[in-house]
Amino acid sequence: MRGLFWVLALFALATGLSLAARYNDGYVIFFVNPARIEMALSLFILLTVVLFVLLYFFIRAAAYTLGLPERVRAFRAARTKEKARHSLFDALLSSLEGRYARAEKSAAAAHASGEEPGLAALLAARAAHQLEHPDERDAWVERAMAATQPGAVSAPGATAQNRTSQLRKLPLQHAILMTRAEFLSQQRRDAEALDVLAELNRSGARHIASQRLALKSMTRAGRWEDALKVAHRLEEHKALHPAVAAKTREAAYAALFASGDADDLRERLRRLPRADRRNAAIARHVSAGLVRAGLMREAQEVMETALDHEWDSALAAQLADCVLEDERDITHQLERAERWQAAHPRDAGLLLSLGRLCARQKLWGKAQRVLEDAARAAPSRPVWLELAMLMEATGQIDAANRHYKAAAQTA
Numbered sequence: 001m002r003g004l005f006w007v008l009a010l011f012a013l014a015t016g017l018s019l020a021a022r023y024n025d026g027y028v029i030f031f032v033n034p035a036r037i038e039m040a041l042s043l044f045i046l047l048t049v050v051l052f053v054l055l056y057f058f059i060r061a062a063a064y065t066l067g068l069p070e071r072v073r074a075f076r077a078a079r080t081k082e083k084a085r086h087s088l089f090d091a092l093l094s095s096l097e098g099r100y101a102r103a104e105k106s107a108a109a110a111h112a113s114g115e116e117p118g119l120a121a122l123l124a125a126r127a128a129h130q131l132e133h134p135d136e137r138d139a140w141v142e143r144a145m146a147a148t149q150p151g152a153v154s155a156p157g158a159t160a161q162n163r164t165s166q167l168r169k170l171p172l173q174h175a176i177l178m179t180r181a182e183f184l185s186q187q188r189r190d191a192e193a194l195d196v197l198a199e200l201n202r203s204g205a206r207h208i209a210s211q212r213l214a215l216k217s218m219t220r221a222g223r224w225e226d227a228l229k230v231a232h233r234l235e236e237h238k239a240l241h242p243a244v245a246a247k248t249r250e251a252a253y254a255a256l257f258a259s260g261d262a263d264d265l266r267e268r269l270r271r272l273p274r275a276d277r278r279n280a281a282i283a284r285h286v287s288a289g290l291v292r293a294g295l296m297r298e299a300q301e302v303m304e305t306a307l308d309h310e311w312d313s314a315l316a317a318q319l320a321d322c323v324l325e326d327e328r329d330i331t332h333q334l335e336r337a338e339r340w341q342a343a344h345p346r347d348a349g350l351l352l353s354l355g356r357l358c359a360r361q362k363l364w365g366k367a368q369r370v371l372e373d374a375a376r377a378a379p380s381r382p383v384w385l386e387l388a389m390l391m392e393a394t395g396q397i398d399a400a401n402r403h404y405k406a407a408a409q410t411a
Helices: 002-022 041-066 068-097 100-112 117-130 134-147 160-167 172-186 190-202 208-221 224-236 242-256 262-270 280-292 296-309 327-343 348-360 364-377 381-393 397-409
Strands: 027-032 035-040
Touching: 027 041, 035 041, 041 068, 068 100, 068 117, 100 117, 117 134, 117 172, 134 172, 172 190, 172 208, 190 208, 208 224, 208 242, 224 242, 242 280, 262 280, 262 296, 280 296, 296 327, 327 348, 348 364, 348 381, 364 381, 381 397
Parallel strands: none
Antiparallel strands: 027 035
């Protein structure tokens, strides 16, 4: 419809111009001494329009011809940039596919062309690491760091577009630090990895992945107090599986209470959270450390608290390790063990502890009966040894020898 309108408009314009030319009696005279040129006004207007159109297209052609070298340079630059972007994309895709040799080659091509050199160098470093080329990997990391230096932003002669592109590279510093930390952690250079992660945290880039990596390095480096804090934060954000968090806490408390004097262990016990006090697996390690340091009353309280909240046969087997001196404490210890026996009559760990406690109080008959129940419930070397020592203490040498033999034969 629009085309038809323009055709009609052109026909109307042509009709109007022809009518105007027919009834136009004007003329134009040019004096060029000694000549005189005379022409109709309509012809003059037509020649003027034709001359203007020719002059316009001549100027446009001249401008296009003069600007042709610049257009060629721009075309080549755009083609180079497109090729570099394709190399960067190919490096990323090849890395995800596991084709690390090709990924490094494509990343090197992108870096050489100046297309996001920091990102390209980082991709090449990861590919070289997977290919187990440590020298090339370290060289690429250095190139990536050089590409993010602040001095590169205000380089002389840089255009505004280049400076904007360079400013976008500054956040790559966090990616470079994270990459270095991963490399060091995989090489089990945990102290160095933790230093790099600390620098990453100071720069404000504390996130889930860095905290998980830090937790792994902390546990291997034996920095258990820091590992407990990180595990707690990750668990709060539901970024750590509960089983992994539980194993981490158990290993941390086992290491923390494995050494130290009585004052240090009391302070660590004071800082022990209520939830961890009720955890039987943790209580086993804590109470064992307290017993080794001679803190029997504290160890007894830890075991009782955990067993009241969560029954654990292995922890119950440690009850008799607490050698108390006060008669009231000993009576309390026996009474608690007997109450637990009523609730868990066939628990081998509890029966072993109760038998040892009775033997310590020279309740020989009750000790023998309880230990024999333990042997029937779950025969084990500690039970046979306790029975053997009990028989030996009461002068039953033959029975003692039989139990020693049973202990030797029990795996």
